[in-house]
Amino acid sequence: MKFVQIIEFETDRIDDMRALVEQADQQADQQAPGREGGPTHRLVLQDRGNPRRFRVLIEFASAEDAQRNSDSPETARMAEQLAALCTSGPSFTDCDVREMTELK
Numbered sequence: 001m002k003f004v005q006i007i008e009f010e011t012d013r014i015d016d017m018r019a020l021v022e023q024a025d026q027q028a029d030q031q032a033p034g035r036e037g038g039p040t041h042r043l044v045l046q047d048r049g050n051p052r053r054f055r056v057l058i059e060f061a062s063a064e065d066a067q068r069n070s071d072s073p074e075t076a077r078m079a080e081q082l083a084a085l086c087t088s089g090p091s092f093t094d095c096d097v098r099e100m101t102e103l104k
Contacts, residue, residue, distance in 0.1 A: 002097035003063040007056045009089030014046075014054065017085050024078045037065045052087065063096065 011017060028038065039058045047053035060066040069075055083090055 001062065002100070003060045003066045004095045004097055005058045005060070005066060006093040006095065007058070007089075008091050008093075009054055009056075009083075009086045010050075010052045011054065011086050012052060013085045017082055020078065020081055020085075024074065028074070037061075037068050039069065059097075063094070066094070 037060075039060055041057075041059040043057040043059075045055040045057070047055075058066075060069065079090075
């Protein structure tokens with residue numbers, strides 16, 4: 001069953017966060033090209049009513065893949081660096097995907 005982690009936070013430094021994530025993605029691709037078990041999709045949402053508030057949805061093939069990703073030292077290091085750029089949060093919500101429908 002697919003798994004999604006929702007991360008909610010506020011920041012004034014979203015560009016710095018984006019750069020940090022892009023750098024981590026590049027390092028992961030170089031260290032283990034075609035690696036399995038990591039995130040399959042990432043969706044970044046910005047609140048229109050409060051442009052400092054963001055939600056990031058990260059999809060994994062399974063909860064087990066998400067747990068292995070969370071347990072990696074690289075993920076822990078990146079999470080710590082990202083949290084330092086937040087003005088509020090992050091808070092995490094873990095969800096099993098029950099249904100996904102492509103509408104168009």
